[in-house]
Amino acid sequence: MSGRPIQLPHVCCPACGGRAFARSAGKTSLTFREVYFTCRNPDACGHQFVVEMTATRTTKPSRYPAPKHKLPMTTWREAANDRAANDDGPPDKPKSSAAVT
Template identity: 50%
Template sequence: MRILNRCPHCRTRATARSSRDMSLTFREVTFMCNNAECGHTYIVNMEFARTLSPSATPDLSLNLPMSPRVRERLAQQLELPI
């Protein structure tokens, strides 16, 4: 997956150089600014925020929040209180 990120200093596009999983829902991505004069290298943290479409093969050991809209739609489909 290609992620567009801009250097916080010069606003030039930066390229993801590496990444590593810290957990099932958290990843660190190392970016390098494409501007040779700037040369800033930095780490961006990516964290799971919420589910927009439930998985057909969920990992039940994970406690991943659903967006309020998804939760509302599922409740309506299952005729459950919200």
């Protein structure tokens, strides 16, 4: 591992909504980590909080799998809007509204 800081996604302060930065991280296991954050607005907010990061599933298998830490594999589903719209054919015939006697 290099000495570069951990790059994390943007995290908002849960108290004021401002941007927060990671101060440190504690590794509990191979699949769980706690990251300590501080709000970048120290004068007005100054909130400090912990974010828990957990590996929940695999999207691409590792070349070096760890059998004792096997995560479930993601199942891909077809998106709802990938199917062609059924509007290229002739319109449906309207139902008859004749009165039944």
